[in-house]
Amino acid sequence: MRFLPVSLNALLVELADLDQTLALLASLQRDPLPGVEELVPAARTILVRFRPASGRVAQLVQAIAARDLSRRAERDSTLVEIPVRYDGEDLAEVAQLLGITPAEVVRRHTGSEYTVAFTGFAPGFAYLSGGHPSLDVPRRSTPRTRIPAGAVGLAGTFSGVYPQASPGGWQIIGVTPVAMWNLDRGQPALLQPGYRVRFVDITTLDLAPDAGIGAEASGKPVALAANGRTRAMQAPLAPGQTALQVRATGLLTLFQDLGRHGQARQGVSASGAMDQAALKAANRLAGNPSDSAALETVGGGLQLQSVGETVVAVTGADAPLTVRTADGRQWHAPAHQALALADGDVLGIGQPVAGARCYVAARGGFAIPSVLGSCATDTLANVGPAPLAVGDVLGLHPAPVGAIVSEPAMPAPDLPTLEQDVVLDVVMGPRTDWFTAEAVARLATQRWQVTPQSNRVGLRLAGEVPLERAIGGELPSEGTALGALQVPPSGQPVLFLADHPLTGGYPVIAAVAPYHLDRAGQIPVGAWLRFNPIRAFAELSPAAASGAASTIRELR
CATH class of the missing domain: 2.40.100.10 (Cyclophilin-like)
Known part of the structure; x- marks a missing residue:
């Protein structure tokens, strides 16, 4: 086995062939290691995502390396x-x-x-x-x-x-x-x-x-229905139920929560909010559990009208907010605090001056069904509620007894803007050695601009000089992490974001450190990026954990 760094919370195990990969996967599924949160198998690799606090990486590597690969995985006869x-x-x-x-x-x-x-x-x-x-x-x-x-x-x-x-x-x-x-x-x-x-x-x-x-x-032929998503927000409101009605959607407004984790075996990625800290803050301000679904809107233009008396909170990008009453009065409203809306009031979000995405939480939470355990909308996989449309009525649950609306909060510092370069820390790997030394150096020294082709799947970047590969040929498909910088043959990287595919076949030169992923999710189109490697690329060695037998036994 080879053990390659991916991020501060993930590593890639490379094996000789598909049979070994499936044998290791079966072993890790039969006898899971504490701290391992998800496994993404591929042709010759397994991406292992883990909790950094669960133990040193070297000890996890040692525990995986000790697994017996002689027992082959069973196949289905269907x-x-x-x-x-x-x-x-x-x-x-x-x-x-x-x-x-x-x-x-x-x-x-x-x-x-x-x-x-x-x-x-x-x-x-x-x-x-x-x-x-x-x-x-x-x-x-x-x-x-x-x-x-x-x-x-x-x-x-x-x-x-x-x-x-x-x-x-x-x-x-x-x-x-x-x-x-x-x-x-x-x-x-x-x-x-x-x-x-x-x-x-x-x-x-x-x-x-x-x-x-x-x-x-x-084995019998059956008719298959097309995979479409229904508009779950069209159900009539219950007597006395409050709601928010969509008057304008802006560029794109989706339901998001913290994501549908643990579905990799079905080929389903986590998705979820691009700026998870902002989503948690909006829910906290509205008195909801932090993992409740909220609205994620990119750019300005979203307008929501209160049906009955509601309480909302807007966080994330630095965007002007306005409240307009039914009789035409209007004023600017503060972000990052709870806002009480009377029946007929319209909340409007303007174009951000910093950041790209705002989050709107409503007290009680939105009354929408979950899909595979989450209300997040995955735009690549088409899983979750459809994007908002004008006229949608978003019903709200009653606020639970004892729910507390939080005090005003501070916006995130250093939101990305078009005027200043956005610096993101990166971990080199897992395929840094597929690139020339000049390309590795260029990743950190060259500015990269976010192109208009960017979306929730990833930021497509353009640099003056593309990244050149030292190893040609095809890379067998392997798991990709949130924040991965995948480099297609064009040499212009793509920074994978919330709706990225679970696996990919182009080499990943580095990955954005987990603590900068929320910042990455707020980068607007046209902004310039710089990458700051926080450590050089080096394979992870099982020998580094020698003498840690007692800890290894604890991991089993």
Whole structure:
């Protein structure tokens, strides 16, 4: 095993092959190590996220290194057949890369059986290993910004199906009408680790080309509903229930909480508020539990009208607030304190002068259902409530007995602005050695500007000189951490934020330190960044924990 640093709360275990990876994963699941919060397996690696306070990293490394990999993971015998219309935009290019015809690509893809090795990237996205050994193609040099749902792709020796429309760099050879992810099913992900998979040319089947069919665990074809999100806020209000009605949404307003942690096995990332400290502060000011759902709005423009008497609090970015009464009176309102709104009052949020995102909490909390244990909206995975629309009525729960509205608070210091460079501390790794020494130095010395293509998935950065790689070729997909600086072949990094994919296939040169993630979530488009490495890249050695046997025993 190799142990590579990822962040102050994560490390990457690299193994020889997929079998070893699955064996270690099975061992860590059978006999968990205290302090380990989540495991994200991939082709030859496992991303281990842990609580830093649970013990020294060296001791955790030593405990993992001592695991026996001789016991192979058990596989499932379930077979799922997926019909494919082979008309993908990269089919001809894949055939040219392999020196065969497009028809031969289809024959080889449908003539072999795959196994679900692991899940990641997005809910319902399964990495399928096996297949014809010749189907080994590189990812695209520049990822597409949008690949349609159902797209069937190749990357390295893996095959996969995109469950939702999303960015991606795989070579697309076709499309399937089968839903890979559907929250209306008891088991949302159609493909589970260990399942066997066969692709079938849809033109050979006796059904309409756009028929939506699939195979559940029984093996019988069943109709699959499309994966859509309902607008949960349209239910009528109960007598006497208070609410906030949306008069204007601004650029984008979403429900967010602290995220849906612990769902990596389903390919679901945590998502959650981009600035978690601001969300907690808004809830505290409104008298709610700190993990309650609140509204996250980017830029200015959000307007909310009080239905009945309500109490709200706005935190996060430094943005002007106004309150306008039903009879037309208007005044500026303070942020970072509880605001009492009378029936008909309209709260408005202006364009921030520092930071990018504001958080609005309401006393009692919003009456919205959770999805997989959270009310957070994941914009990449399309999980959670839909973005707010004009006219939405957001019902509120009654305030619990004993709830206390907090005293006014201070805004976060040093919110990012367009006028000053934003400095973020970073931990080098796990793939720093894939880059030239000049590129590693350039990461810290060069300014990087946030481009308009940025969103909750990540900040796309542009620097005068791209980062050059010392190691070419493909990196097998591996787990990616919140704050990772992934570098595609263009050499322009992407800083992964709350809605980032669980796994990725481009090398990560460094990761933003956890204590600067809230700051990263407040960086506006157009701002300039600088990265400050807080330690040099170095592999983590199990030998560093020698003599710590008693501590290791405690970790078991």
